[in-house]
Amino acid sequence: MTIKRKYDKLPDYCQFEKNINILKNKWTIYIIRDIIIGKKYFSEFKEDKPELSNKILTQRLKELENNRIINKTTSEDETYYTLTDKGRRLQNIIYELAVFNIEESGYNPEEIKEIKKELKKLKCKKP
Numbered sequence: 001m002t003i004k005r006k007y008d009k010l011p012d013y014c015q016f017e018k019n020i021n022i023l024k025n026k027w028t029i030y031i032i033r034d035i036i037i038g039k040k041y042f043s044e045f046k047e048d049k050p051e052l053s054n055k056i057l058t059q060r061l062k063e064l065e066n067n068r069i070i071n072k073t074t075s076e077d078e079t080y081y082t083l084t085d086k087g088r089r090l091q092n093i094i095y096e097l098a099v100f101n102i103e104e105s106g107y108n109p110e111e112i113k114e115i116k117k118e119l120k121k122l123k124c125k126k127p
Contacts, residue, residue: 022067023090027052027060032087033094035070037121040080095123 023029027049034045042061046052061081064070069087073080083091102115 022063022069025060025063027056028064029094029097031057031060031064032069032083032090033098035081035083035087036091036094040082042079092123095119 065072068084070081071084098119102112
């Protein structure tokens with residue numbers, strides 16, 4: 001007789017670990033966040049992150065592309081990045097992380113309310 005355990009229905013731990021390893025890399029969540037809020041060009045990802053080197057940004061974009069989180073589109077005169085369907089599934093996770101960060105960072109309740117209004121841009125809208 002086989003005993004079914006509750007965790008038998010959970011996703012494969014190795015896949016979970018793989019996904020966490022992708023997201024834990026420095027700058028990765030910021031890049032995804034930037035795409036969510038409308039940035040799409042290489043130079044835009046660096047605008048408020050002067051310490052992010054071109055080499056690291058290139059590596060992170062390539063990792064996200066290889067893991068089907070972002071698409072890279074190249075035309076004659078421009079290259080830009082967008083979220084894939086898989087990448088869009090991260091929107092609410094990133095929104096919740098941002099809210100958690102704001103609530104834990106010592107802002108007063110009125111400031112939190114205003115910041116949350118801005119953070120709504122990160123939240124995925126249902127079709």
